[in-house]
Amino acid sequence: MNRVGPQILGLLSLCSIVLSGCETAPLAPNVEPPTEYTYIIGPGDTIEMFVWGNPEVSRSIPVRPDGKISAPLVEELPASGKTPFQLARDIERELSKFIRNPLVSVIVSGFVGPYSEQVRVVGQATKPQAIPYKENMSLLDLMIVVGGVTEYAAGNRSTIVRTVNGVQQQFRVRVDDLLEDGDISANVNVLPGDILIVPEAYF
Template identity: 30%
Template sequence: MGALLLGGCTSIKVDHMPGPDGLPLMDGDGVVPELEYRIRPGDDLDIKFFYTQELNDQVKVRPDGYISMQLIDEIKVAGLTPKAVDDLLTQKYAAHLKDPSISVIVRSFKGFRAYVGGEVAVPQVIPLDGGMSVMQAIYRAGGTLPTASMESIVLIRKGKNGEPMPYHLDLSDKAIAAGRPDTQVALTPSDIIYIPRSPIANGNRWVQQYITDLVLFKGVQLGFGVNYIIEENDDGDN
């Protein structure tokens, strides 16, 4: 059986690809309680000082993840929550202000998007202006084609160390009727949804269908790299 090596350090056997357990889910109001927003390059931030309003500023997070502020050195904010940036700025400004009460507001979100490809009517980049589930993104892409294998959908998500992690989702009518959590899996920035023609089989077929032929990997900046090789067992199975 083949194994997919992602990011040069993670080995995932195709036939043991994890399901949706542990992934953030949307509730009935479109809210994702488990999902904490993290600032990304291109985001516009409002920095508010309660007692020294002359320092109030509007800044854009640079491509390198840093922002520049008055009185202090530039700081890296990409990957942090707004609360964490608030705490970091308060710490930095404590050396300059008696009471650096600061509030950080994300005024506009940039680069908050996902990608839908495979057996859908219109493969495309989907902007995530608000909470969105995998199922909703598929509808946004015009729905699936008759050739789609809804029980074998692959969600590729950035892992904790930036490596791409694949998950197997079942959005078939049978799974929906059974109330499986797959239908409520919430999207996060740079997610890739791929709807194949046929069920996941062996390693070589997985690479051919889900990586090599995935047009969304071509010419699109995902925020993480994908490297893969196929390992073969001693019995020579692919």
């Protein structure tokens, strides 16, 4: 007899909880977006490191899956979880061992972000995916990125799973009203780390 692994059982349990809560979950409040949001670097990002007066050291650097970067004169430096400003100061400290008073600028050119900041869209979206959070991102922005929902979607039973004060909560969103009826009142703000689940319609 085939055994069902604990990961599969956990996923099935989560799906059943989410689906059972679709009808009873409260509507998502239109919360205020984070004030003065600053992008946080994550694995998979690409950064441009500019060292003024030292073009031989300046270059484009990928952030490795372990969240670290390696560059000339800079080895195994943690980058994930930092702002570009913070990373620039850390690079300056490393380079100061070899270069007098280095001045570094860091620009992110390929955006992925840390997993905790990404917004995920799963289920009956046209292109389910994880999306880097952007300032003032809304439900409509998510729908544009994922190309809307499939013909099998029950858009008005969609839910957002969100962590509030350390507790995971579920809120209902009206995707069909937003996309099909143009009801702008259904367009709510999303927050870093939100998960949008678009279920399949019952036939």
